[in-house]
Amino acid sequence: MKRCDCCGNTYDKAFEITMEDKTYTFDSFECAIHRLAPSCDHCGCRILGHGTESGGETFCCAHCAKQKGFEGAVDRDPADAGAQPSSV
Ligand SMILES: [Zn+2]
Ligand SMILES: [Zn+2]
Numbered sequence: 001m002k003r004c005d006c007c008g009n010t011y012d013k014a015f016e017i018t019m020e021d022k023t024y025t026f027d028s029f030e031c032a033i034h035r036l037a038p039s040c041d042h043c044g045c046r047i048l049g050h051g052t053e054s055g056g057e058t059f060c061c062a063h064c065a066k067q068k069g070f071e072g073a074v075d076r077d078p079a080d081a082g083a084q085p086s087s088v
Contacts, residue, residue: 002014002027004025024036034046038058040058040059041068042060042065054072055070
């Protein structure tokens with residue numbers, strides 16, 4: 001049985017994740033996130049989606065990046081904002 005690298009639980013359905021040439025074993029996604037997911041440099045929440053990177057810092061969303069002074073950060077292409085679906 002494999003042992004979780006986060007909480008130490010041994011579990012027959014544990015799985016492995018390889019990040020930057022290191023392989024970790026986890027018993028749950030919760031543990032994997034706790035150990036490996038990056039956190040937002042502004043609000044501190046775990047980034048589970050793509051997040052956004054500005055100036056070498058990682059943020060959960062453009063709002064947080066802007067709070068740190070990265071004014072150009074966007075969650076989506078401004079060209080899409082307010083775009084209406086074309087023919088219905
Ligand atoms: Zn665990
Ligand atoms: Zn944030």
